[in-house]
Amino acid sequence: MPEWEIGLFRGLGAVFGLAATVIFPFIEKKIGLIKSSKSFVIYQAITVAIALAFFFSDSRMGQLGFLAFVLLSRIGVYGFGLGEMQIRQLGIRPNVRGEVNGFANALTAVATLGLFAAGVLLPSTGDFVYLIIASVVFVILAALVFSFWAWKTKDKVLLNMEHEGIRG
Numbered sequence: 001m002p003e004w005e006i007g008l009f010r011g012l013g014a015v016f017g018l019a020a021t022v023i024f025p026f027i028e029k030k031i032g033l034i035k036s037s038k039s040f041v042i043y044q045a046i047t048v049a050i051a052l053a054f055f056f057s058d059s060r061m062g063q064l065g066f067l068a069f070v071l072l073s074r075i076g077v078y079g080f081g082l083g084e085m086q087i088r089q090l091g092i093r094p095n096v097r098g099e100v101n102g103f104a105n106a107l108t109a110v111a112t113l114g115l116f117a118a119g120v121l122l123p124s125t126g127d128f129v130y131l132i133i134a135s136v137v138f139v140i141l142a143a144l145v146f147s148f149w150a151w152k153t154k155d156k157v158l159l160n161m162e163h164e165g166i167r168g
Helices: 003-031 033-055 060-091 094-121 125-164
Strands: none
Touching: 003 033, 003 060, 033 060, 033 125, 060 094, 060 125, 094 125
16 A cells, blocks of 8 residues: 555544544434443444454455544544543542542553554564454453443433533
């Protein structure tokens, strides 16, 4: 794939990430914070699974399909990120919010370190398939865990949000 195409897709990635910041508030207003967050993470899981299927297609169309669905998945990841951040800010008691957010940021840093380690341990282009498969598995796992959390704790989070005057 020529460098200009890679650059084009990287630029489009920023546009698709920005699109999530425009789309999220409309969906959140219609179906609520928790449902919209769940919808975005499930959307991301579906789009990365489709991207994986395209990845295994050994053709130019497979390359373009893979990149297109990775782009589309950015709407899910950034939309979910917005929702998750709001849920933490609204659903965590103010007296422990800083501690919980600090711990969440530390976990994110550890996960990022894990990504860097995976890149070091699997450096060849032939190993890229393992990184993609692992990414898809973890996104699907995240969608399942968040969906379970939303189903299990919705009422508790909503009580705090209602107290703050926020629609869940």
